[in-house]
Amino acid sequence: MQGHPAACQALLEHPRFIAEGARDKDGWTALHWAASGGYATACKLLLANPSFTEVAARTARGWTALHLGAAHGFEEVCHALLSHPRFTVVTAQDCVGRNALHAAAEAGHRNVCKLFMGHESFRVLASTKDYFGHAASDLAVGGALEVPLHQP
Numbered sequence: 001m002q003g004h005p006a007a008c009q010a011l012l013e014h015p016r017f018i019a020e021g022a023r024d025k026d027g028w029t030a031l032h033w034a035a036s037g038g039y040a041t042a043c044k045l046l047l048a049n050p051s052f053t054e055v056a057a058r059t060a061r062g063w064t065a066l067h068l069g070a071a072h073g074f075e076e077v078c079h080a081l082l083s084h085p086r087f088t089v090v091t092a093q094d095c096v097g098r099n100a101l102h103a104a105a106e107a108g109h110r111n112v113c114k115l116f117m118g119h120e121s122f123r124v125l126a127s128t129k130d131y132f133g134h135a136a137s138d139l140a141v142g143g144a145l146e147v148p149l150h151q152p
Contacts, residue, residue: 066092
């Protein structure tokens with residue numbers, strides 16, 4: 001789908017795509033699937049389509065599309081989500097209190113952590129602890145959070 005924006009657009013314009021395909025059994029939407037696969041173009045098309053109303057949807061585990069993009073290290077997907085005004089769940093926490101910065105740090109995705117730390121919401125959330133008492137820096141793999149946690 002990344003290289004086929006016309007095909008993505010055709011799917012989005014099909015009336016049954018939105019009406020019948022909103023969520024799967026685990027709560028995943030087309031935006032979750034696009035984000036988890038690294039398909040930034042598909043994410044942008046979904047966000048731009050006013051008929052797609054599941055922008056803030058969470059999976060059964062409480063993950064947003066941003067959690068999935070972050071966990072897989074897809075910087076372009078994360079940037080697309082962060083920069084779109086319809087994506088309003090930037091600071092969302094999952095079922096164990098982790099935000100997307102936790103997901104990126106735990107997976108060792110330094111590039112995504114750096115992107116997040118440049119975003120105002122995440123500078124505030126950098127010290128947020130999950131339900132087990134872990135901040136994202138506690139979970140960081142391979143120096144993923146060597147970028148300063150508290151930027152002016």
